[in-house]
Amino acid sequence: MVGVVYSLLILPNWAQAEQLPLSFSISDSLSMPLVGLDNGVANEGVLYELETRLAKQVNRKALLVTLPRPRIYRLLRRGKIDVHxxxxxxxxxxxxxxxxxxxxxxxxxxxxxxxxxxTTVKAPPIGALVGTVNGYVYTSLTHRFASGQLIRDDARTQEQVINKLKAQRYDYAVTNEMSFNWYKKTKHSEQQLQKLQMIQQSEISCMVRKGPDIPTQEILSAIKTMVTNGDVEGIIAQYR
Known part of the structure; x- marks a missing residue:
């Protein structure tokens, strides 16, 4: 046993670091096609494919940790997540x-x-309930929610938001386009839902922790390569 411990201690830093998994945070409010969860464990979807492939690119194992969005934010503030x-x-x-x-x-x-x-709806009236995902930031609606012009009705996941709209729990909801299209395709709801207006457009990126124990620049470079060579677009295309 002593010999084994000694052998580990004399390994160069890069060799020891190779064995450490990269922790990826996944919000439990996400649903397909971004991520599919089985008893809280990610096993399919765009983010699952992206993150497991990214970890392989930098010779690490991927540790996919599913957590509520507010807890992810707290862990990010403390630098406890490697990649988001x-x-x-x-x-x-x-x-x-x-x-x-x-x-x-x-x-x-x-x-x-x-x-x-x-059919005659164009925009929600003052005081209307709007289906939203708990903890998600809708920058273009922040003022209207804060002032009471619109009222958030939070659900845990994007799919739940859409289900509540269909069940007439409210008349308006917000969803990202990818989830909207996936829901219509898989739930055969092509004729039951309509887009009213785009409220915001955001560039989605990865956040990589800065630290001596993580190959930050290597991870950033791997992500850039996966984007430029079409790997990321190929992953997304599987779920359109």
Whole structure:
């Protein structure tokens, strides 16, 4: 046993670091096609594919940790997460000191949606309930929510938001375009939902922790390569 411990101690730093997994945070509010969860464990979806491939690119194992969004934010503030791959600078400005930003991996478009039967609807009236995801930042609606012009009705996941809209729990909801299209395709809801207007567009990137124990620049370079050689677009295309 002593000999084994001694052997580990004399390994160069890079060899020891190779064995450490990269921790990736995944919000439990996300749903397909961004991520599929089985009993809280990610096993499919765009982020699952992206993060497991990224870890292989830098010769690490991927440790995918599913947590509530507010807890992810707390851990990011403490520098306890290595990589967070579903972020926009517009949402996450407070973390720039501890994390480096990758090139954008996709563009997310968020839409105000309604049921297709609401044929005369164009925009929610003052005081209307709007289905939203708990903890998610809608920058273009922040003032209207804060002033009471619109009222957030939070659900845990994006899919739950859309389900509540279909069940007429409210007349308006916000969803990203990718989730909206996936829901219509998999739930055969092509004629039941409609987009009213795009409310915001965000470049989505990965945040990579800065620290001597993590190959920050190597990870950033790997992400850039995956974007430029079409790997990321190929992953996304599987789920359109």
């Amino acid at each position: 791959c579903y972020a926009s600078k517009g949402w996450m400005k407070a973390y720039d000191a501890q994390y480096a930003w990758s090139v954008p991996i996709m563009v997310q478009r968020d839409f105000l949606i309604a049921r297709a039967s609401q």
